[in-house]
Amino acid sequence: MLKHYLSIACIAAVLAVLAVTVGAVPVEEVDPTDLHAAEVDAVVDYTEMTPEEMAEFLIFNGGLKLDDEVQEGGIARERLVQDELQIICTQARNQPSPEQREKIIAEAQASIQYPEGDIVLGDWEKGRQMAWSGFGYRLAPSLDDHDENPLGANCYNCHEFAGDRQGGTVGPSLKGYGKLRGDSQAILRLTYGIIYNAHSLFPCTQMPRQGAKGLLSQEQILDIMAYLFDPESPVNQ
Numbered sequence: 001m002l003k004h005y006l007s008i009a010c011i012a013a014v015l016a017v018l019a020v021t022v023g024a025v026p027v028e029e030v031d032p033t034d035l036h037a038a039e040v041d042a043v044v045d046y047t048e049m050t051p052e053e054m055a056e057f058l059i060f061n062g063g064l065k066l067d068d069e070v071q072e073g074g075i076a077r078e079r080l081v082q083d084e085l086q087i088i089c090t091q092a093r094n095q096p097s098p099e100q101r102e103k104i105i106a107e108a109q110a111s112i113q114y115p116e117g118d119i120v121l122g123d124w125e126k127g128r129q130m131a132w133s134g135f136g137y138r139l140a141p142s143l144d145d146h147d148e149n150p151l152g153a154n155c156y157n158c159h160e161f162a163g164d165r166q167g168g169t170v171g172p173s174l175k176g177y178g179k180l181r182g183d184s185q186a187i188l189r190l191t192y193g194i195i196y197n198a199h200s201l202f203p204c205t206q207m208p209r210q211g212a213k214g215l216l217s218q219e220q221i222l223d224i225m226a227y228l229f230d231p232e233s234p235v236n237q
């Protein structure tokens with residue numbers, strides 16, 4: 001019985017301390033960017049915020065260190081600045097007008113640097129590794145070391161590739177990609193263009209511009225393409 005009272009007393013004490021801590025630190029008096037995410041949750045009353053206020057708060061103050069330096073140079077805050085394409089697509093709610101579509105497609109096509117001569121597929125095993133890795137330019141207290149952990153291509157978050165692993169469903173399934181389409185130079189060039197800058201075919205797509213933004217090299221794209229087209233690849237089994 002005594003044990004029972006003791007544990008109730010303990011819980012009451014913890015609650016009292018929590019009430020004092022939460023009550024004693026009003027939002028205005030702390031700079032939430034100095035806190036870790038868990039501490040931010042303890043001092044900020046999300047229930048008092050409108051959805052817009054909460055979105056604003058989570059993006060600009062929610063523990064992300066937006067003034068920290070990032071790997072590509074500059075600071076994290078600069079990643080929030082939209083380029084021209086992103087501004088058009090945001091304003092059009094991803095439904096560009098016919099004129100906007102034409103402009104986006106033309107600019108995306110012009111951005112693509114194709115390999116010289118015929119497209120020759122790379123190594124599907126390397127490609128598979130990249131397609132399934134999300135290791136990238138993360139916002140983190142310490143920078144990702146790309147010498148130890150090569151950059152991933154993050155495709156798996158949006159695409160299904162083969163029966164051996166479960167991928168995402170934001171984009172269409174790419175199961176049987178090469179088997180279904182063949183490997184003519186025309187289809188290889190088209191696919192290279194999609195991976196390099198998918199707005200060349202799908203204006204205002206959600207698919208990242210990994211070639212045009214310098215995240216994937218030509219060689220890496222050709223390895224990923226081998227994963228899509230090689231008859232030996234699990235994608236085509």
Ligand code: HEC
Nearest residue numbers: 153154155157158170171172194195202205206207208224
């Ligand atoms: C953020 C989500 C996302 C990521 C990451 C992504 N894609 Fe996509 N992808 C899409 C969407 C969505 C489409 C469909 C095009 C559209 O209508 O926007 C697409 C279309 C495609 C297509 C054309 C499919 C077809 O049937 O014609 C290919 C090929 C493709 N993606 C390959 C890749 C590869 C390879 C990667 C990794 C380098 C990748 N994608 C990363 C979202 C993504």
